Amino acid sequence: MIDFKKVISRSSYGRGSRCSKSLWLHRNRSKNTRSLPNEGKLIKLASNQLVDAAAQLFQTEPFLCARLSLEENKDWDASVAATTAAIENGETVLANPSFYGNDLMCDIHYLQKNKSGSWKAFIVKSSTKVSDNSKEKATFQLHTLKESGLKISHFYFLTINNKYKRAEKLDHHQLFKKTDILPTLNKLEAPLKATIIKLRKTLTLEQAPEIPIGEYCLSPYNCEFKSNCWKHVPKDSVFNLRRVSRETKFKWWNNGIQTINELQQSKYEAGSLLSETQGEKYVDQLGLTEFMSHIKFPVLFLDFEAYLPALPPFIGVKPFQIIPFLFAAYKCESIDQPPSFHSFIGTPKKDPRKQFALHLIEKCSNVNSILVYDPMTEKKVIRGLIREFPEYVVELEIIISKIIDLAIPIRNKQFYLPAMKGLSSMKHVLPAVDASNNYNSLSVQSGRAASQLYQILCDEHHDRNEEQELDNLIEYCKMDVYGLVQVYNAFLKALGRPIVSFN
Numbered sequence: 001m002i003d004f005k006k007v008i009s010r011s012s013y014g015r016g017s018r019c020s021k022s023l024w025l026h027r028n029r030s031k032n033t034r035s036l037p038n039e040g041k042l043i044k045l046a047s048n049q050l051v052d053a054a055a056q057l058f059q060t061e062p063f064l065c066a067r068l069s070l071e072e073n074k075d076w077d078a079s080v081a082a083t084t085a086a087i088e089n090g091e092t093v094l095a096n097p098s099f100y101g102n103d104l105m106c107d108i109h110y111l112q113k114n115k116s117g118s119w120k121a122f123i124v125k126s127s128t129k130v131s132d133n134s135k136e137k138a139t140f141q142l143h144t145l146k147e148s149g150l151k152i153s154h155f156y157f158l159t160i161n162n163k164y165k166r167a168e169k170l171d172h173h174q175l176f177k178k179t180d181i182l183p184t185l186n187k188l189e190a191p192l193k194a195t196i197i198k199l200r201k202t203l204t205l206e207q208a209p210e211i212p213i214g215e216y217c218l219s220p221y222n223c224e225f226k227s228n229c230w231k232h233v234p235k236d237s238v239f240n241l242r243r244v245s246r247e248t249k250f251k252w253w254n255n256g257i258q259t260i261n262e263l264q265q266s267k268y269e270a271g272s273l274l275s276e277t278q279g280e281k282y283v284d285q286l287g288l289t290e291f292m293s294h295i296k297f298p299v300l301f302l303d304f305e306a307y308l309p310a311l312p313p314f315i316g317v318k319p320f321q322i323i324p325f326l327f328a329a330y331k332c333e334s335i336d337q338p339p340s341f342h343s344f345i346g347t348p349k350k351d352p353r354k355q356f357a358l359h360l361i362e363k364c365s366n367v368n369s370i371l372v373y374d375p376m377t378e379k380k381v382i383r384g385l386i387r388e389f390p391e392y393v394v395e396l397e398i399i400i401s402k403i404i405d406l407a408i409p410i411r412n413k414q415f416y417l418p419a420m421k422g423l424s425s426m427k428h429v430l431p432a433v434d435a436s437n438n439y440n441s442l443s444v445q446s447g448r449a450a451s452q453l454y455q456i457l458c459d460e461h462h463d464r465n466e467e468q469e470l471d472n473l474i475e476y477c478k479m480d481v482y483g484l485v486q487v488y489n490a491f492l493k494a495l496g497r498p499i500v501s502f503n
Ligand code: SF4
Pocket: 019, 020, 021, 022, 023, 025, 211, 212, 213, 214, 216, 217, 218, 223, 224, 225, 226, 227, 229, 230
């Protein structure tokens, strides 16, 4: 039986090596904080599809020791027992085997037995390169496999070859690039062992260790205990400043400069940053009027959602090629008429691109201006559609020519609200122009979650309510495009003009 008070898993090692307090708090947390957020689950489920696909690389069908699952819900005792039994039964290729030895535990995507009795280990990555963070996690896995009594001859990363173009059948041997990183991991093992000794000590403490706040609270993601550890950080702290590196902010903080006020009194140069953070509402009437003069009714507010699958789903598609699957639009015939809502969403598992292009052409045909916020993705998608369907080049080029970027007045400082905190991304602009607009009530709350969810729906074996999830995706995109109307309305209000009303 695994001793869950003492055991260190791959994820707890990663957590503890960044901050031992985080490891202690996580181990002693109340049960109701255990589940992964929805977005995390979607990302994990989508990456499981890629791991399943890598099974095709082996001549023998891998023996499935445990279903790939979200780590928090995994029955580790049962998975370790199933792995031990599979090895004793002479299975030579194992999928998702789990190991426990010397109070360390891990699983790994695949193991393949050599004739000599040693094993090759495989980790599947949904990327073309391997980060240092991935190498550190792999070193933990290598060490745990050894502690569990296995001899490892090779340790492979299976990354994605983005030069590969899919023919009718997916060629897994061309899609995956195999790199043996055992020599690198062997070098990383000594420092890893030293960290494990420290973490074991942390787990025996009666109280959480005293650790000051640092960059590790924010990177690679916001620590779940931040609201507790950062209680003493004042509301007007230097961490509110934008366009300043984290390193600089922590340097100020650690030198006793904690608030923006203290920074102003200090020897540090931060004048231009402060003026943006604390500045007043600003409208360049002439500049904004000139920008607005290019917008001609009827107008279409438009937003796309796309995904970049590692596994090319259709003939001629490369890994991570952008595939649009959803657009939402509000069409406004004139300023005094309420906008009408339109959308298109693909049918999962079918190539959505042609239908997407045709519906887009239809919705854009009778408008004079197409309003998009920072239209890099939209233009990239349309250019991809032109390459794929050259017969629609004229119509699609016209769409590109009608696109007007609503971010321009904000980027050019023709329209500024202090709540934007000096930034022009939609994430910062939308709450500043419309505080009531929030995504909390939606099941899908970010573009990333939307693309992961659509990828899951494209899996033959998914267990989601497809109709409901497609509606959820449309609702998310609708909220995005509603935000575009609010940004446009903010410009109109600033110029004292009538706004677009939904009533
Ligand atoms: S918020 Fe920072 S200090 Fe607190 S546990 Fe997390 S990483 Fe550690």
